[in-house]
Amino acid sequence: MGKPTKVLYREVQRPRHILWWVTILLVASFMWYWFIQQIIFGVPVGDKPAPDVFTIIFWLIFGVIFPVVMLGILKLIIEVRNDGIYIRFVPFHFQYEQFLFKDIHDYDNITHSQFKRFGGPGIRFNLKGETAYNLNGKEGIELRLKYETVIIGIQKPNEFKKALDTVQKKQ
Structure with missing residues (x-):
């Protein structure tokens, strides 16, 4: 360079628009709900529940990493x-x-x-x-x-x- x-x-610039926040937080909330229900309480989510490993991986990606990156790091x-x-x-x-x-x-x-x-x-x-x-x-x-x-x-x-x-x- x-x-x-x-x-x-x-x-x-950082994300300020309400649609950013609502979308990201809805996805993260669902991932936390899924994780808590299936991993912590042992109650499968849905008719054909995903394996626990799959649940943990998705929770880490979309419940933890994705919100941190999109709302904390994105600029x-x-x-x-x-x-x-x-x-x-x-x-x-x-x-x-x-x-x-x-x-x-x-x-x-x-x-x-x-x-x-x-x-x-x-x-x-x-x-x-x-x-x-x-x-x-x-x-x-x-x-x-x-x-x-x-x-x-x-x-x-x-x-x-x-x-x-x-x-x-x-x-």
Whole structure:
């Protein structure tokens, strides 16, 4: 990745939408119920109960690890640096995704529906060849690159665009 460049704007988003919390907590609650009923009390769940090993594995994955990762670790980091825009969706990206200014043809603030345009939050793709990095809200920035369009969900789009404009003036 080379030498580090100066960060002009940084935003860290965490899941805030109620649907994230409700979905994850419902799944985790069911896993805890299943685990307690079948493993602790010895009462099989369902007509064809799963083996205890299967129950324990699913409980560990979806009752413990999944909620911790999704509600505790999950975050979207967005940075504007002197040479481009850097995005990291923790824990899915191990390195920053780079969008260098030399590859960006145009950009603009937008208001969009992440559910209508992309089917929800996260790293998403649609049939128009667009990619979205979005966790919260409707505000964002649309980057038009040579071969693709990238939508980045931003909480403070005016500050983000101001940082982009500052870098573009210097180049």
